[in-house]
Amino acid sequence: MLAVSKLLAGGHGLAPVLLKRACSVELDWDVRQKSRFEVADSLGRQLGVFLPRGTLVRGGDVLVAEDGSLIRVIAAPQPVLVVTHCSEHGTPFDLLRAAYHLGNRHVPIELKPDHLKIEPDHVLAAMLRAMHLIVHEQTTSFEPEGGAYSAQAGPAHQHVHDLVQHVHKHEEHEHDANQHEHDDEGHRHDGHGH
Numbered sequence: 001m002l003a004v005s006k007l008l009a010g011g012h013g014l015a016p017v018l019l020k021r022a023c024s025v026e027l028d029w030d031v032r033q034k035s036r037f038e039v040a041d042s043l044g045r046q047l048g049v050f051l052p053r054g055t056l057v058r059g060g061d062v063l064v065a066e067d068g069s070l071i072r073v074i075a076a077p078q079p080v081l082v083v084t085h086c087s088e089h090g091t092p093f094d095l096l097r098a099a100y101h102l103g104n105r106h107v108p109i110e111l112k113p114d115h116l117k118i119e120p121d122h123v124l125a126a127m128l129r130a131m132h133l134i135v136h137e138q139t140t141s142f143e144p145e146g147g148a149y150s151a152q153a154g155p156a157h158q159h160v161h162d163l164v165q166h167v168h169k170h171e172e173h174e175h176d177a178n179q180h181e182h183d184d185e186g187h188r189h190d191g192h193g194h
Contacts, residue, residue, distance in 0.1 A: 002048070080140060
């Protein structure tokens, strides 16, 4: 078995000709989120992958084997739920709210400007549909966010974090406004009692 303990994110620094010649492995998200796994590459070689804990392997990354050979990682198509907002009755803000609620449940989410992707889950699909979002099944690659504290978190993650904070403040404001209305009603009822 050929040991692999190095990963080049996005094949950074490699000449295109080297990437073209490299063999490949096709891995779904379940495998790519692990730092230790065994897999056969496109040449039929058995690879033992041992990466630093917490490393997420992405489509387009390149694994470097102990013999110096390069292995391109392809994100394998897998079943996902694609979530979009309803253009008739909703707004793109509905997607942001959905991402916030999914994030609170620690659900892996792939964020795109016009849709979200999550792994199939009928309970979450029902919740999203109840939020007036459109949910449909698709088989495609899945590249969820790495999380704010992962080694691969970058400026995009901070941007998403800021957006989620905005949603949270908006929901707190709505809650405070509703509480204020409720308190006002309570004072009016107290006034009638005197």
